Amino acid sequence: MSFTPPQAEQRFVLDHIVRLDELAASERFADATPDMVDAVLEGVGQFAAGEWAPLDRVGDTVGAKWTADGVVMPEGFVAAYKAYVEGGWGTIGSPTDHGGQGMPFAISTAVLDTLGAANMGLALCPTLTVGAIEALMHHGSPQQQAAYLAKLSSGEWTGTMNLTEPQAGSDVGALRTRADPLSDGKWSITGTKIYISYGDHDMAANIVHLVLARTPDAPPGTKGLSLFLVPKYRLDAAGAPGDFNDVRVVSIEHKMGLHASPTCVLSFGDNADCIGELIGHEGGGIAAMFTMMNNARLNVGLQGVQVAERATQKAVAYARDRIQSARAGGASREPVAIIEHPDVRRMLLRMKAQTQAARALVYYAAGQVDRANLGDVDARKRLDLLTPLAKAHGTDLGNEVASIGIQVHGGMGYVEETGAAQQFRDARITPIYEGTNGIQAADLVGRKLGMDNGGVFLSHVADMRAEAKDAGLIALIDACEEVGRHLLTADTDDKLAASYPFLTMLSVATCGWLMERSGTIAAGAEGDPAFLSLKRAAARFYVEQVVPEAQGLKAAAMAKAEVLYALTPEAFAA
């Protein structure tokens, strides 16, 4: 079915959640004027709806294929990706000194939102390239930046992140891929990486692998890791892709969803001829990885928004079209469109509210990236605090919304032909990759909550409390503060046992704060009455019905780990 870019909603969020006018007041982002933003949203919306959305289904049904010549994308993907590069959509947020347009990250977030809602499988490719760009921007040498950044920004070349190995998933410190020094300052890379999204494909002239590996005599664990730049094809004297660099696709995974995205097993240096360059310094791999992953985590949270947006559009269209049963209690016995039935409306309004909430959360965090880049230290810290929330709660909401989308379709939702099932299957990877949501929760209570002795967390709580009006929302903010203060001094097991419920509470409080603000603004705004009525209703629903649910998590967030260890591992199988 057709895809409608959520342009009015994005503009609203950029204006009132990101507060783009404040960013545009800076010299760096002076170009991000309202007219420019409208032009970008309009342009990418037309492009995504016209070129990418129609390929979403073939991406699922045919998928990427592994062949003797490497991975072949489904029909139409090569051209659609080429059109993306030629349209300049990859360069929106990239730095101007490397061929980019230098727009705020929040704008490139909106662009990626639209592209991924149209075709999440394809949009994952540039999403990963962003991670490679960030790592090179912050840790690469001037020579590396000059050789790679412009091509990565434009999308002519794509980037990957190579962390996971069979024995090293969440525990990256356990990885074994080796980097041995060569005489010319470069490194010989040997090892096998798994779960490498877009590890190979036929849409770009080169693929730039960022590979976490261990140098000889490096200390064990994460301290011994370094990050290497390993192109699929080495650059020749002119800087163009030349000799094959001994990086092979061994297989691609047979996944439940996201079939367009080839998830590769990559083998480096089978013929001892895989050459990499160190990015940054030896032992600096983890720091570089976090640079690469932090924005990637926001962008995976954004995938939650993307899949929720598409699932909601499909469900709304179906519910307006599908005629079934008269209204209960109504005078007429004529069957109506199912959107008229109260429980279906409840599902649809929940989908809209949760999608808006996820978008508000992720864009708000994206705005902190820009503020941090403008030198706002508090914004950097706020971003650090919110990144696990945006990733975990954004993807949780994507899954919830996609599941409701199936339910709205009834039996048709379970049949693959309608396409509702695709969003449900696609969504399920997002709470897993780029750090499982459990890892995000551990990051929240283990690293982020304690920043500045809790000051960063308490400052966020104070901002929410200063603006919140609804009594239930204020109660939830209070509960978050109580739980957060408790967890600051809790022991490690208790912290971790409570981490996920706490993450959800704090995420919902944050969303509630932003949603309430949106509703208030929509109530006083002039504009499209239908859109404003939707904003008001979604905000009311969220504050009145979703926020109280999170209060129900307080008991779990205050619970101790003890109950979890009151039985042995064997007893779980009793």
Added chain:
Amino acid sequence: MSFTPPQAEQRFVLDHIVRLDELAASERFADATPDMVDAVLEGVGQFAAGEWAPLDRVGDTVGAKWTADGVVMPEGFVAAYKAYVEGGWGTIGSPTDHGGQGMPFAISTAVLDTLGAANMGLALCPTLTVGAIEALMHHGSPQQQAAYLAKLSSGEWTGTMNLTEPQAGSDVGALRTRADPLSDGKWSITGTKIYISYGDHDMAANIVHLVLARTPDAPPGTKGLSLFLVPKYRLDAAGAPGDFNDVRVVSIEHKMGLHASPTCVLSFGDNADCIGELIGHEGGGIAAMFTMMNNARLNVGLQGVQVAERATQKAVAYARDRIQSARAGGASREPVAIIEHPDVRRMLLRMKAQTQAARALVYYAAGQVDRANLGDVDARKRLDLLTPLAKAHGTDLGNEVASIGIQVHGGMGYVEETGAAQQFRDARITPIYEGTNGIQAADLVGRKLGMDNGGVFLSHVADMRAEAKDAGLIALIDACEEVGRHLLTADTDDKLAASYPFLTMLSVATCGWLMERSGTIAAGAEGDPAFLSLKRAAARFYVEQVVPEAQGLKAAAMAKAEVLYALTPEAFAA
């Protein structure tokens, strides 16, 4: 991976939730002694683990296939089904005067629980046959019962339910399949039915379709519907399957999961040669359908238990086996099995607790079937009240648990080879078929809550309150009463808008009541220490952490429909 029948757990639930000793005190169920029950659970457990569980995966990967000769089951299914028939597992709960063993429905529930946990796709076939048996038992003529019941009970023939048509899903009154009278008292059936599970297959000598159809000059809507018995092969003079009865498979659906189960489009009477017999009286179709569906609804709730059981077993096995990362905050830096990490334990204990809760709820309802059959009018009413809860909440929990199962597996959960994804995909149909969970919620507030002016509901609340000890559980029971009393007099839209949150609250209260009881009994019981520690921990976790979540739904359950109608259908697409 291997499957372990949950025999100790089933026995515990039969003893303390169903209170089987009370049933066995009756003459009718005098054979249901502890020894007999153990023998049944042990026997079906061995059979299911040995014969059915190993086929679960081929059911998913190969699936049922539609051919020119009808539907062909995956390799091994015909033999496995034959072994089931020969083992007499289908006859456990069937009446003794039709070749059955006459055991309590609660026992046959446990048998089906085990079979479906081993292979949910295959177990759906006998699940549907039970519905046909029930309809014939209660509405069939003595001749029909004599001709069909013994064969259906044994499983030599299987049964189907034919309700849905393209324009008639939740609104069965909109169906158009015709039944025209023939001169011999039989009927000519013409029409197309969709979503017919096991509408065709090669495991049984005959398939007995129970078809809802409209007779000439019948009133519109559900009042004009009658139920017909339409065998695939007409019975010859000796009562054996004879001539083909003009029922054709037009196609089977391409579904997200449950691939072993062929979901058929059936065409009746293409050659005007499809003959059916009326079951009961003309216009009695809906009453007969509810008979057929009521136990089917319990059995679909039981599918939630089945899929949760299997998903939990897989996750526990993986978490005990998978070594990753040292314990945070621990002295040792040695990596441990992930079951040792607090958040993974939380996921696993939640899976165990929710699986036990779903089982307690469904078995408790199944016990009411037996009490009703013994003449207990209150039990019949309690069953009516609890059926939508068992169906909807049981299947919601199956989905939740299967999703956590994926998460425990991390990246491996998204790769089809581990099999964790199968449970997740299989589970997703259960909130849809046999009446969507939204229909269940509407049934609760529209029909069940008001029985005896709320007396049936209030009696259930009183039973829970009389036994509950935990303050949070009592608070939830109180909240259920408050919401229930409010909804009794609410207008139709408000009732329906609140129906789903209310259903969940009441389900969790009911589960909390039964789980708390289980924990108390386990604390005072003698037996396997590992099993008892699991029961205690699961009960504590449920009461302390899951019950408070449901309190968070009160705001939604007390909300009015007004917010849902504060925007137009068009505004949902704004």
